[in-house]
Amino acid sequence: MSEAGTAVEARGRDELATDGDLDALCRGLASRAKRAARALATAGPGAKDAWLDAAAKALESRSGEILEANARDVEAAPGLGLNAAAVDRLTLSPRRIGEMARSLREVAALADPIGEVVRSSKRPNGLDVVQVRVPLGVIFMIYESRPNVTIDAAAIAVKSGNAAILRGGKEAIHSNRALHRVLADELARHGLPEHGVQLVATTDRAAVGKLLALPEFIDLAIPRGGEGLIRRVVAEAKMPVMKHYQGICAVYIDEAADPETATRIIVNAKAQRPGVCNAAETLLVHRAIAPSWLPKAASALRAAGVSLRADAQARAILPDAAAASDEDWDTEFLDKILAVKVVDSMDEAIEHIARHGSSHTEAIVTRDLAAARRFVAQVDSSAVMVNASTRFNDGGQLGLGAEIGISTDKYHARGPCGLRELTSTKWIVYGDGQVRE
Amino acid sequence: MSEAGTAVEARGRDELATDGDLDALCRGLASRAKRAARALATAGPGAKDAWLDAAAKALESRSGEILEANARDVEAAPGLGLNAAAVDRLTLSPRRIGEMARSLREVAALADPIGEVVRSSKRPNGLDVVQVRVPLGVIFMIYESRPNVTIDAAAIAVKSGNAAILRGGKEAIHSNRALHRVLADELARHGLPEHGVQLVATTDRAAVGKLLALPEFIDLAIPRGGEGLIRRVVAEAKMPVMKHYQGICAVYIDEAADPETATRIIVNAKAQRPGVCNAAETLLVHRAIAPSWLPKAASALRAAGVSLRADAQARAILPDAAAASDEDWDTEFLDKILAVKVVDSMDEAIEHIARHGSSHTEAIVTRDLAAARRFVAQVDSSAVMVNASTRFNDGGQLGLGAEIGISTDKYHARGPCGLRELTSTKWIVYGDGQVRE
Structure with missing residues (x-):
């Protein structure tokens, strides 16, 4: 052979x-x-x-x-x-x-x-x-x-x-x-x-x-x-496959977000390296903060070369933004394009993520502890960030050392896969003649 | 709905x-x-x-x-x-x-x-x-x-x-x-x-x-x-399946086995509850111990109602045993039937297990530390027992509490599956505005 x-x-x-x-x-x-x-x-x-x-x-x-x-x-x-x-x-x-x-x-x-x-x-x-x-x-x-x-x-x-x-x-x-x-x-x-x-x-x-x-x-x-x-x-494949299909990652800006932190995070999540799976594709903004924050965030995003596709509520605040199509919420742009939506509540943001997200990485920006705890508990993604960029969902950044890929599955390995994720276990039992009664 | x-x-x-x-x-x-x-x-x-x-x-x-x-x-x-x-x-x-x-x-x-x-x-x-x-x-x-x-x-x-x-x-x-x-x-x-x-x-x-x-x-x-x-x-299934197909479990009696421990373990592994997956189906005996030990073990097994199917070397010692067919080494009898083979070395036993076993449970009986360590390292089963019955491969017996089944796969869960084996993980990252450089 x-x-x-x-x-x-x-x-x-x-x-x-x-x-x-x-x-x-x-x-x-x-x-x-x-x-x-x-x-x-x-x-x-x-x-x-x-x-x-x-x-x-x-x-x-x-x-x-x-x-x-x-x-x-x-x-x-x-x-x-x-x-x-x-x-x-x-x-x-x-x-x-x-x-x-x-x-x-x-x-x-x-x-x-x-x-x-x-x-x-x-x-x-x-x-x-x-x-x-x-x-x-x-x-x-x-x-x-x-x-x-x-x-x-x-x-x-x-x-x-x-x-x-x-x-x-x-x-x-x-x-x-x-x-x-x-x-x-x-x-x-x-x-x-x-x-x-x-x-x-x-x-x-x-x-x-x-x-x-x-x-x-x-x-x-x-x-x-x-x-x-x-x-x-x-x-x-007839054997297990470790994989993710897409990274449609969302950043949710809570009503209790610090505005400057929110801007820094969305610009980084979208524009620092737009072609990778942990870059953000969707921005969800609570309606209470949208009128004051969105215009400033939009100009920072545009300064970073990002073009915006906004829903009707967001366009009322950002009249220059293109209109988002239904497809945009389900698209991994892998480019400097961001879909923007104003939500009435965190629940609406969580529902949007459950419907349109890819269970890869989501982030919340907030100063409200209860909101952070609830977002983290209810968002079912491989990694959930609180006041940090989605770009941190990476084996090196999370402290795993080397990474062979990111899994959005729940079976076996979830999130960045390093050495441990390429292992199984074995039970070893040492006795001195024990039998089952 | x-x-x-x-x-x-x-x-x-x-x-x-x-x-x-x-x-x-x-x-x-x-x-x-x-x-x-x-x-x-x-x-x-x-x-x-x-x-x-x-x-x-x-x-x-x-x-x-x-x-x-x-x-x-x-x-x-x-x-x-x-x-x-x-x-x-x-x-x-x-x-x-x-x-x-x-x-x-x-x-x-x-x-x-x-x-x-x-x-x-x-x-x-x-x-x-x-x-x-x-x-x-x-x-x-x-x-x-x-x-x-x-x-x-x-x-x-x-x-x-x-x-x-x-x-x-x-x-x-x-x-x-x-x-x-x-x-x-x-x-x-x-x-x-x-x-x-x-x-x-x-x-x-x-x-x-x-x-x-x-x-x-x-x-x-x-x-x-x-x-x-x-x-x-x-x-x-289009989703993962937690399962084992068969339990073709072997007990290997090393040349350094304590004879009475060996007999107690094989009788328990085979006869205590023959219809379950962690019951033994195969007995592998080192040729150095076979002439002295096999006759005593055979009479204990027969006293427990077990019938033996032996290879040529074992039949030379146990003339009354039926001849094992090629198929017997790959059969989960789920009954009081045991296939018996004399091996020239532990390596032959390990090879037999690799070829005919179902990666479920194997046991070695030995007083030799080096033999135990090598058997445990080289036998690729969900559980490996040293001087203990194969029947212990069970969630309750291994301390997991309840058990929903036993997996012989390596992906996700291996061996008895309890509460932990029905879980995944999620990465949560708390920051105060960190972005990726």
Whole structure:
């Protein structure tokens, strides 16, 4: 199987003869990952951290071959229809390689989650019961453009004791192969299974579907990219999927908000980085504060380049704002556009969020403790901010260290997903001959 | 919707006109559950525990109507093809109603998991970050025969802040309706949403499929019953499913086992209650101890009514044992039958478990610390016992209090599932105007 697997990594789908070949190749890849996962599950922190540090060093010392491979991707990018922003995300430089090395070292410095005791008790019959953290197994990561995801995903997966199968975008195929070579070479040198990190280097989209149909080998799929990619993965996956579809995040300005805090937060939540999932898309303003606050907020937002789409009540205060359409409340603009609505009460804001939000991140700005407590209790989102920007829903910002994505699901992991979210648990019971009465 | 919902509970499918009706009725049931879940999510421990205690009391005071309903089910049972054991499981008595009431009171006495702080930190920028436990939402429980599951599932779901949709077997329909009435009446009396516990009282199997297709309303499905039921639920569910298919549990007798402990444990693991998932199906014996230990163990097992199916090496020691077939290693006998194999090493035992086991429960009997540590680390089951019976893989025995089932999955919950396993988390961030730089 090993030779066959190497073949799929070296050749493209175009060179494969039949669908049966692709089947066998994907099964080979996935079953090698499963075997590697068994070895990684019992690898100690020492080996994993030594690998991370050595890989960081190797990224720097082998930056020549990485940049060369990346140049091939960048050269091919216009032919694949990438725009300037996408080409920028794709392009590596010594500085960006240095950032990748730094993130490997940061993951090495995090505490190892494996073996952590989650719960324990001594039972009346003398049994010692311990619930300990163990890895999930094999993680299949499907992502687009940015080559640094290859490094980050491998680091987080292996640090948490899992094997990784990486499937990057075809626009980054040469970069990802070069980066993967560095990671894999160092695995073998540090006593870790060489198939602990594998790259699906065929660009055939059918390979993704084949792998998603192998729950006996793959324990979790994590798609990162546009909503279309994520919906496709969810539809095809026979294993759990860690994901969020959208980030339609709202900021609610309560009647008891401090006006300057409110302005600072909505400008940051909307405009600091509008293309990401935790940026705000909706502004909900209590009618008691709207007449005095909205004009000032609007001019600050416009100064930051934001255009407003307002409901009728908000347009009565902001006559220059465009009219919001029904669709705008359900749209993740990912751009400097903000939908603005005046609400009669906090209850109306909470109802609006329940109906139109994506359960990702919401914020309230208020000085009223009771309002904050009620908003936090009743808004059912992965993160709820009180007097802070929605942009803080991020693994680094919340103190998790590295992050592999954000989940809006409630099952298993919710919010930013770091090392702990890639683990499961195992019950271990120590006795001295106890039997059940 | 409310009247329509009552209708589906009162009538059977036979009386429904079209598939469209069933669609609308299931959507009504599920959307009412979702609304009830929002109210239950913020209900305090006081109301939930008062409901549990009052429902316990009402079970006792209304035992007449419950026994009357149960008598109708018992009368109809032979016509539905139930054997004597199944009729016994179905039959209620004042004593069994008393046990149900007791289990409600036990759940009331457990700590409320909702609001528990899972992690917290203060960030360098002054943000206070708290991860708190919240309910999952709506739980759909699909089960067979035993009416007490109606009580237990409702109690565990509501105590953990979730709404429950209960779908029992048609053989228990009248009993379940009577039990459900008691639960629902007390919900309304204690300020909890009356639709916090609903019963799918139509016996049409199509209703299960309809409900499993509603992930927008239902957050988790839990099937309890035969493997066929569970596979059907997994195949149809569009939401996560908490489950195990089988319990093919192995006991490994190490060369350093204490012989008497080994005998006591295998007899208990196999014969104390052979029809349950944590009973042992496979005995793996190290060849160094097999000649001296197996004959004594075999006679103890036979004295407990167990028949043995042995591999060639074991039959050389136990000539009277039947020959094991290849299938026996993959069979959950649920009966007093035990497959016996002699292994050359602990590694062979671990490999056998990896290949044939169901990741449910395994046990090692040994006095060798290194062997115990390695077995525990390398066996990938939801619970691993050292010198204790497999029968201890149970929520009550491991100290979780009530249990709604056992999961052999790694995602979200693994092993016995109690209150905590029916929860998710939410990140709450308190600031005083912080924005992202």
